Amino acid sequence: MPPIKVKMLETEGGKGGAKAAPSKRPRAQTRIQREKQEVILEAALDVFSREGFRGATIDQIAEAAGMSKPNLLYYFPRKEEIYQRLLAEMLDIWLAPLREIDSVGDPVPELRSYLRRKLEMSRDYPRQSRLFANEMLQGAPRVLEMLESDLKALVDDKAKVIEGWMDAGKIVRTDPYHLIFSIWATTQHYADFDVQVRAVLGKDRGGEGRFEDAARFLENLFLHGLLPKT
Amino acid sequence: MPPIKVKMLETEGGKGGAKAAPSKRPRAQTRIQREKQEVILEAALDVFSREGFRGATIDQIAEAAGMSKPNLLYYFPRKEEIYQRLLAEMLDIWLAPLREIDSVGDPVPELRSYLRRKLEMSRDYPRQSRLFANEMLQGAPRVLEMLESDLKALVDDKAKVIEGWMDAGKIVRTDPYHLIFSIWATTQHYADFDVQVRAVLGKDRGGEGRFEDAARFLENLFLHGLLPKT
DNA sequence: TAACGTTTTTTCCAACTGGTCAAATTTCTG
DNA sequence: CAGAAATTTGACCAGTTGGAAAAAACGTTA
Structure with a gap:
């Protein structure tokens, strides 16, 4: 499957320093270039995920990166470019778990591992999750197209897989789309609303252990629900 | 229960036009004042919920409100004030459903109606939900204190109610905090990630009907989970 | 080490930002 | 209707913003 594309403004394919060498020949990227870009x-990511695109400033980013604003602009001539690059990178890793859902597998381990993987992403890449959430809140101006094409296609596909499980009587008949939404919602909540989760759980339970608790809870919820088996 | 307080910078209690009448006597609010403030x-709300605090500009808000910037500033002398006012108003209505959860009731109708109410809020007040989400993404700088005190207390209380249900064997023993989180997450998802939901469901299923579908799905999920009762 | 390409810094700019202020206009009240 | 109070407007301001330009500093390699 091809990597997800956000309409990108030619992110400086590798001219060797954005403004240098007009039409001479594309030089390979320097070590410094790779490092500084990283x-x-x-x-x-830090700044955008907190403030959103409009709320973030190049100065803030430059300061966080330990360099001057013009120096930063030497590597990424536009603010927009940095943002879109992060968004594209992000979407790719973010959807990987969903892509891995396999039709041949049994639903229980399959769903369980999807839940777990998504939760791990929230734990390990919370800023990426928040970056995406920010973009959604703004109405997804930069990714709407891809949501409607690529993402929809992917979800349609996986919804069919889930429906297959229902046909086989392996899981209860229900709406596969809303099932996927609820998995997204519950797992990403731990990244996007992290402050709230910590505040409510308090000092004692707000530590790293919360992810284990969440994993256990979500597994039970999705498999068995709240009512005791009669 | 007292209304939730966001530390507010004296939102012009009613001096009758923010800058007027220094120390004369607090006049009652004019009709125009009430209307324009509304x-x-x-x-x-429109602008802040999309752009977040930093991303929103007074000009944008003034334009959306159909007045000039200085005119707007006549009613709310600071940007911060408008934002905090919205936040405080919002938190109050937002938590109302949780407050209503009753210990004497049976868990099934009680949880069902909580789910429904929260989902209705996402349908009827999506901008408020996004405003709050935006604040969370930024690390809740303005409401962290109240999350740690008021909200935590409220959730602690309701968690006890839920535990009571478990003790009575009415619902399965599980973590009440994460249960509440997952209800928040799943319901608010339909407001905060509305674009995504619509994009994935497509033109045909993305209409108003999606809330009914979501309600049905969530009810089943929370009560029964995915595995068929054996 | 000289020459060249790369990286960094300094200076600058026009547009935008939140907000002020006084004057002009409108609305209300007696 | 007159006068006072409330509202609206236009001009303005200092600080911030994204970004351009050019020169200075640095690194590499012939």
Whole structure:
């Protein structure tokens, strides 16, 4: 499956320093270039995921990256470019777990591992989750197209897989789309609403253990629900 | 229970036009004052819920409210004030459903109606939900305190109610906190990630009917889970 | 080490930002 | 209707913003 594309403004394919060498010949990327770009993206993820696109400033990002604003702009000539790059990178890893859902597998281990993987993503990549959430809140101006095409296609596909499980009587007949939504919602909640979760759980239960608790809870919820088996 | 307080910068208690009448006597609010403030808050909700605090500009809000920037500032001298007012108003209605959960009731209708009410809020007040989500993504700088005190207390209380149900064998023994989180997450998802939901469901299923479908699905999920009763 | 390409810094700019202020206009009240 | 109070407007301001330009500093390699 091809990597997800956010309409990108030609992110400086590798001219060797954005503004240099007009039409001479595309040089390979320097070590410094790779490193600094990494640092910048890292810092930008921090800022964008907190403030959203409009709320974030190049100065903030530059400061977080430990360099001057013009220096940063040397590597990424536009704010928009950094953001879109992060978004695209993000969407790719973010949807990987869903892609892995396999029709041949049994639903129980399959769903269980999907839940777990999504929860692990929330634990290990919370900023990416928040970046995406921010974009959604703004109405997804930059990814709407891809949601309607790529994402929809992917979910349609997996919904069919789930329906297959229902046909085989392996799981209860229900709406596969809303099932997927609820898995997204419950797992991403731990990244996007992390502050709230910690605040409510309090000092004692708000530590790393919360993810284990959440995993156990969600597994039970999705498999058995709340009512005792009569 | 007292209304939730966000530390507010004295939102102009009613001096009758923010800058007027220094120390004369607090006049009652004019009709125009009430009306315009309403219009402004309405417009501000639109903008803040999309762009977040930093991303929103007074100009945008003024334009959406159909007035000039200085005119808007006549009613709310600070951007921060508008935002905090919205936040406080919002938290109050937002938590109402949770407050209503009753210990004497039976868990099934009680949880069912909580789910429904929360989902209705997502349908009827999506902007408020997104406003709150935006605040959470930013790390809840303005409401963290109240989350740690008021909200925690409220959830602690309701968690006890739920535990009572477990003790009585009415529902399966599980973590009441994560149960509440998952109800929040699943229901608010339909407001916060509305674009995504619509995009994935497509034109045909993305209409208003999606809330009925979601309600049915969530009810089943929370009560019975996915595995067929053996 | 000289020459060249890369990286960084300094300076600058026009547009936008939140907000002020006084004057002009409108609305209300007696 | 007159006068006072409330509302609206236009001009303005200092600080911030995204970004351009050019020069200075640095690194590499012939």
